[in-house]
Every structure is written in structure tokens, then in C-alpha cells.
Amino acid sequence: MKYTQLGRTGLKVSRLVLGTMNFGPQTDEADSHTIMNAALDAGVNFFDTANVYGWGENKGRTEEIIGNWFAGDASRRDKVVLGTKVYANMGSDGDAWPNHDRLSALNIRRAVDASLKRLQTDHIDLYQFHHVDRRTPVEEIWQAIDVLVKQGKILYAGSSNFPGWKIAQANETARRLGSYGLVSEQCLYNLAERRAEMEVIPAAQEYGLGVIPWSPLHGGLLGGVLKKEAAGGRRASGRSADALANTSMREKVQAYEDLLDKHGLEPGEAGLAWLLTRPGVTGPIVGPRTAEQLESALRAIELELGEEVLAGLDDIFPGPGPSPEAFAW
Numbered sequence: 001m002k003y004t005q006l007g008r009t010g011l012k013v014s015r016l017v018l019g020t021m022n023f024g025p026q027t028d029e030a031d032s033h034t035i036m037n038a039a040l041d042a043g044v045n046f047f048d049t050a051n052v053y054g055w056g057e058n059k060g061r062t063e064e065i066i067g068n069w070f071a072g073d074a075s076r077r078d079k080v081v082l083g084t085k086v087y088a089n090m091g092s093d094g095d096a097w098p099n100h101d102r103l104s105a106l107n108i109r110r111a112v113d114a115s116l117k118r119l120q121t122d123h124i125d126l127y128q129f130h131h132v133d134r135r136t137p138v139e140e141i142w143q144a145i146d147v148l149v150k151q152g153k154i155l156y157a158g159s160s161n162f163p164g165w166k167i168a169q170a171n172e173t174a175r176r177l178g179s180y181g182l183v184s185e186q187c188l189y190n191l192a193e194r195r196a197e198m199e200v201i202p203a204a205q206e207y208g209l210g211v212i213p214w215s216p217l218h219g220g221l222l223g224g225v226l227k228k229e230a231a232g233g234r235r236a237s238g239r240s241a242d243a244l245a246n247t248s249m250r251e252k253v254q255a256y257e258d259l260l261d262k263h264g265l266e267p268g269e270a271g272l273a274w275l276l277t278r279p280g281v282t283g284p285i286v287g288p289r290t291a292e293q294l295e296s297a298l299r300a301i302e303l304e305l306g307e308e309v310l311a312g313l314d315d316i317f318p319g320p321g322p323s324p325e326a327f328a329w
Helices: 029-041 061-072 075-079 105-119 138-151 164-177 200-206 225-230 238-244 247-262 267-275 291-301 307-316
Strands: 003-005 012-014 017-019 046-048 081-086 124-129 154-160 182-188 210-214
Touching: 017 029, 029 061, 029 291, 061 075, 061 105, 081 105, 105 124, 105 138, 124 138, 124 182, 138 154, 138 164, 154 164, 154 210, 164 182, 164 200, 182 200, 200 210, 225 238, 225 247, 238 247, 247 267, 247 307, 267 291, 267 307
Parallel strands: 017 046, 046 081, 081 124, 124 154, 154 182, 182 210
Antiparallel strands: 003 012
């Protein structure tokens, strides 16, 4: 397993992040524990979740599954760098209540205690803001985070889905207040969606944040969807189906699969391996539903993409280009 530092922290993390959002909704507790055991045995030490995972009437269920796994063997917690997130209302859908969502100091205080209880741990290594909250002053957010750090309930704070300007605002405010600031950013980033290269990743690099891409295969679009479809397998759904409805995108995905087939590479593994070549990237988040999907993701870590493949991928899915040229009309 390959490791790296998580941004400007002292944490050494695996270059693959185990995403757990399928644990509960699509993968039962026993199979979820099997996947976590396999990940830890393979050297994956960075686990990511969120308080809202489980969704609908089962919000929090994913954290509970992880907590039960920790409780099954006390040694596991010390081996894992644990990240979770805060933002969403945790009440029943349609049952919103004031101050039970977003990033107010009150909600952060309530949410972290609830997550710690579900996770059956005394601290969270990386506590992440799931979305931007434009209603709560940044100063209030850092005041709440500083209290949690002093209490030993969290070690570091990170962001998710923040634009570049918000990363800058958050860390400049932290600097003014004497707070440590953000240490990581989770963003949508993959071959088919490279807009993060314009501002988000440069801002993260400037402020020393680790970059943790989510949806590294763009909802399955880059996982060999056309090959599976042709073989009579599961048809594309969700984001993949929407994207393939666009003729231009379908042609790009076909060219992508043809290129990798020419070089004897599996699309899903190559898509992950490409992200590991990108400047500033700590490691992509994979959300395996099965142990077999985890095994495929693990192979990507050792996969070295040749210059011809990398150039071909850039031709098919060109990035926005460097700033400020990328902003030129």
C-alpha cells in the first residue's frame, strides 16, 4: 500500500480512501464489516463517512455500522484515520427543525456528539463540513471547531464541495483568529469532470490542503459501463445514464474504453490510477458495495499508466487548462 501525508497534518494516510456511503443502504452490516476488514488488511487506513449516510429514515445508520465494527475489536480504531461530515438535518425527511442542520455552532456541537456516539469512539480525526453554509459566519464555525479540538473530540477540520474562494475565505479567517484552518477538501473530480483544476485544487495546494476526490468514476460512467452494457450486464443508471444520453459524451466514453482495451487496462482501475497521477490529490474515495469491487480498486494503486495512455486520456477528456488561460473566452 502507498501512503502520503494528509495535507499539512501529521497524519499518514493510504492513497485510497474507503468511502462508506453504501454501507446500510446497499450493503448490509455483515458485508460492510467484511469490506472494512479486507481494506484494513490491505493497508487502507483512511475511512470516510458522514452523519447523514444511511439516508431517509435511516440517517446515521452508516456511522452505526462503523461503530459496531470498532466495538468488535478495540485495536481497529487506532489503525484508522476516521473522517465524517456535518451539515444535513438529521431528523426525518420533511421534519426540519431550526438549528438542526447547517454549520451553526449549536448544530456542530450537537452533531459531533451524536456522531461520536454512533461511531463508538472518543474522537474523530477529520471532521468535515459537507457543504458551504452561507448563513453562518465563518468566525462562528471556527469558534465551534476550536472548542471541539480543545475538548479532544476532533483533531482536524476539512471541507467538502467548497469552491476555491470559500477555501481561501475559510483559511484566511482561521489565520486571523489563530485557528488551524482547513486541512483537506473533498471535491467532485474525475476524468469526465475536471473543473476542480481551475480553482479548487490550486486553492487547496496554496493553503496546504489534501484533495480527496469523490465520485472518481463519475457515478460509474468511467467504470466500463458500455462494455458491461454490451455484455448484457447492468445498464447505466443515475448520473451515468444521464451523461450517456448525450451523444458527444457517449462517444467520449466509447473512445475511453477503446483506448484502455487497446492497452489491456480495466476502465475502473485506470480511472482511479489517473487520479493518483494528478497534482495535489491525496487519494480518491471509493465506495465499494462488495469485496470484489474493493479488490479492483486496490489494484489501481499499483497501476502505472504509460505516457501514451495519459496523453490519450487527455485527448479524450481535456482539462480546462491552467489559470488564467482557462478563464479566457
